[in-house]
Amino acid sequence: MVVLRDLHFxxxxxxxxxxxxxxxxxxxxxxxxxxxxxxxxxxLRLIGGQYKAQSxxxxxxxxxxxxxxxxxxxxxxxxxxxxxxxGALFTDISVxxxxxxxxxxxxxxxEAMVRDIVLMKLESVGLRGxxxxxxxxxxxxxxxxxxxxxxxxxxxxxxMYDEPFAGLDPIxxxxxxxLIRQLNDALGLTSIVVSHDLDETxxxxxQVIVLANGRIAAQGTPDEVRQSRDPLVHQFVSAAxxxxxxxxxxxxxxxxxxxxxxxxxxx
Amino acid sequence: xxxxxxxxxxxxxxxxxxxxGHAARLFVQLLSFAPDCVRRFGLVRDQMHxxxxxxxxxxxxxxxxxxxxxxxxxxxxxxxxxxxxxxxxLVALSLVRELGPVVSALLFAGRAGTSLTAxxxxxxxxxxxxxxxxxxxxxVRRILAPRFWGGVLVMPILAAVFSAVGxxxxxxxxxxxxxxxxxxxxxxxxxxxxVWQDVGNGVIKSLVFGITVSFVALRQGFEAxxxxxxxARATTRTVVMASLSVLALDFVLTALMFSx
Numbered sequence: 001m002v003v004l005r006d007l008h009f010x011x012x013x014x015x016x017x018x019x020x021x022x023x024x025x026x027x028x029x030x031x032x033x034x035x036x037x038x039x040x041x042x043x044l045r046l047i048g049g050q051y052k053a054q055s056x057x058x059x060x061x062x063x064x065x066x067x068x069x070x071x072x073x074x075x076x077x078x079x080x081x082x083x084x085x086x087g088a089l090f091t092d093i094s095v096x097x098x099x100x101x102x103x104x105x106x107x108x109x110x111e112a113m114v115r116d117i118v119l120m121k122l123e124s125v126g127l128r129g130x131x132x133x134x135x136x137x138x139x140x141x142x143x144x145x146x147x148x149x150x151x152x153x154x155x156x157x158x159x160m161y162d163e164p165f166a167g168l169d170p171i172x173x174x175x176x177x178x179l180i181r182q183l184n185d186a187l188g189l190t191s192i193v194v195s196h197d198l199d200e201t202x203x204x205x206x207q208v209i210v211l212a213n214g215r216i217a218a219q220g221t222p223d224e225v226r227q228s229r230d231p232l233v234h235q236f237v238s239a240a241x242x243x244x245x246x247x248x249x250x251x252x253x254x255x256x257x258x259x260x261x262x263x264x265x266x267x
Numbered sequence: 268x269x270x271x272x273x274x275x276x277x278x279x280x281x282x283x284x285x286x287x288g289h290a291a292r293l294f295v296q297l298l299s300f301a302p303d304c305v306r307r308f309g310l311v312r313d314q315m316h317x318x319x320x321x322x323x324x325x326x327x328x329x330x331x332x333x334x335x336x337x338x339x340x341x342x343x344x345x346x347x348x349x350x351x352x353x354x355x356x357l358v359a360l361s362l363v364r365e366l367g368p369v370v371s372a373l374l375f376a377g378r379a380g381t382s383l384t385a386x387x388x389x390x391x392x393x394x395x396x397x398x399x400x401x402x403x404x405x406x407v408r409r410i411l412a413p414r415f416w417g418g419v420l421v422m423p424i425l426a427a428v429f430s431a432v433g434x435x436x437x438x439x440x441x442x443x444x445x446x447x448x449x450x451x452x453x454x455x456x457x458x459x460x461x462v463w464q465d466v467g468n469g470v471i472k473s474l475v476f477g478i479t480v481s482f483v484a485l486r487q488g489f490e491a492x493x494x495x496x497x498x499a500r501a502t503t504r505t506v507v508m509a510s511l512s513v514l515a516l517d518f519v520l521t522a523l524m525f526s527x
Contacts, residue, residue, distance in 0.1 A: 048401050077403035088398035102402045105409065147398075154402075 001026040001158055001190040002047055007056035009042060016042050018214035019056070024158075024207075029184050029191040031205035031222075033198075035236065035245050038211045040194040041085075044160045047192070048082060049073045060158075078106065081151030085163040087143035089135040089150070095122070096131040099150045106154060121149040124186075125179060141172035145179070152183065158190045159183070165197040173197065177204050198237065202226070210236060212245070293407065293486055300412035307413070314417025315424075318379040322425055325378055326371050330362075330429035333370060334436020337361055341437070342445050352451035356459040358437030359430075363460065363469045367430035369517050372476035375418075375425060376509035380484035383414055384505040387488025388498035411489065415481045422477025423470050430469070468524050475520060476513050483509040 002024035009017040016039040024030045032040045045051045058065045099118045122128045125145040177200040184191045195201040202222035210218040218225045218233040235243030341357040396406040441447040484505045491501035
C-alpha cells in the first residue's frame with residue numbers, strides 16, 4: 001500500500017530521515033516506533049503529502065506522492081484518514097458535525113443519510129450517545145475516538161494514527177488498541193500506528209518498524225523485534241535508561257557547570 | 268565582516284521577497300475562490316453575521332461620539348462665517364467621505380481583525396488546518412475565503428452604520444442642543460451630498476479597507492507560529508499593519524478621488 005525507498009528528509013540542516021526504506025502491506029497494521037524526535041510523525045506527514053522528501057521515493061498505492069498534482073494529491077488524501085495526536089477536532093462545532101464535516105464537504109448526500117453514516121461511525125467508536133456534545137465537553141480519550149470516527153467517515157483505505165495512546169488511562173488505552181484492530185479487520189483497512197506504548201502496540205501490530213537516528217533499526221513481527229540483538233532496539237524494547245540513546249542531552253561537565261574543583265573538594 | 272553584512276542583507280532581501288510572494292499567492296487564491304463563495308454563500312453570510320455583530324456595538328457608539336464632536340466643532344467653525352446652517356452638510360460629508368470608512372475600518376481591525384487572526388492562528392496551533400488538509404479539504408478555500416469575503420462585504424455596511432449614527436449625533440448636538448435650524452440641517456445635507464461622488468467614494472474606500480483589513484488579519488493568522496506567543500504576536504501585528512495600511516491607503520484613495 002505504501003512503499004518508501006531510500007527516503008531522505010530534514011528540517012533545514014538537521015537530518016530527520018536518512019535513507020529509510022520500508023513497506024506497509026495492505027490490510028495489515030504496521031507500527032512505527034522509536035525514540036522521540038526519531039521521525040515517526042514525519043513519515044506520516046510525508047505519506048500524506050504535507051511534507052516533501054528531499055530525495056528517494058514514496059509510493060502510495062503505486063503513485064509517487066511527491067509528483068502528484070494538487071488535485072491528484074487531494075484525490076489520494078480522500079483515500080487516507082489521519083488521527084492526530086490530540087484529535088484536532090473543530091472546537092466550535094459538535095461531535096456530530098465534526099464527523100459529518102468530511103461527508104458534507106465531499107459528498108452531496110441528503111442530510112438523513114449523513115446522519116445515518118455519522119451515527120454508524122460514532123457507534124463503531126462507542127460514542128453514539130455523545131453526538132450533541134462539544135469537543136470542550138468530552139475527555140481527551142473521547143476526543144481521539146471522535147477524531148477516529150471522523151477519520152473513517154469517508155471509508156478510507158489507509159488510516160494513520162499519530163500517538164493514539166498518548167495520555168490515555170489504562171482502560172481507555174486497552175479499548176483504543178482493540179478498536180484499532182477491530183476497525184482494521186472489519187473495514188479491511190491498512191493501518192500505520194505511531195506509538196511509544198510497547199505492550200499495547202505489540203499486541204495489535206502485524207509488523208513493527210523501529211526508527212532510530214533517521215534509519216530503520218529493526219523491522220519484523222512484534223516477536224522478532226522483541227528478540228532483536230541490536231543494542232538500540234534492546235534498549236527501547238526493555239525501556240532501559242542506559243544504552244545508545246542517552247538520557248542526558250550533551251552538556252559541559254557537571255564539575256565545570258557547578259563550579260566544583262576537579263579534585264572533588266569544595267571550591 | 269563585510270561578507271557577513273552582505274550575506275545578512277541578502278538573506279533579509281530574500282526573506283522579504285519570499286514573504287511578498289507568499290502574500291501575493293494567498294491574495295490571488297482568496298480572489299479566485301470568489302465563485303466558490305457565491306456557490307456556498309451561506310458560509311459568507313455566517314461570517315458577515317459574525318464579524319458584523321462583533322463590531323456593531325463599538326462602531327455605533329464610536330459613530331455617535333464622532334457625530335457629537337463634529338456637531339460641536341463644525342458649529343464653532345461655521346458660525347464664524349455665518350454659515351451655521353450648513354452644519355448638516357459638513358457633518359454628512361465628513362462622515363460619508365472620510366471618517367465613516369476610515370474610523371470604522373480602524374475599529375473593525377481592532378475588533379474583528381484580531382479575532383480573525385486569533386481564530387485562524389489557534390486553528391493552526393490545534394492542527395485543525397492540518398487535519399482539514401488531510402481530509403482533502405483546502406483550508407484556504409473552506410476557512411479563509413468565506414471569512415475574507417465576509418469581511419469585505421460587511422465593511423461598507425459597518426461604515427454606513429457609522430456614518431448614519433454619526434449624522435444623528437451631529438443632529439442631536441447641532442439641532443437639539445445648539446439650536447441650528449432643523450430644516451437647514453437636513454435640507455443642505457440633501458442638496459449638497461452627491462450619491463455617486465460622495466457616497467460612492469465612501470463605499471469604494473470601505474470596500475478597499477475591508478479587503479485590506481480582512482487580508483492582513485487572515486494572513487497573519489495563517490502564517491502565525493503555532494504557539495501561544497506566535498498567535499499573540501500575530502494578533503498585535505494585525506492591528507498595527509491593518510491600521511497603518513488603512514491610513515496610507517486612505518491618503519492614496521483620497522488623492523486619486525480628488526484628481527479624477
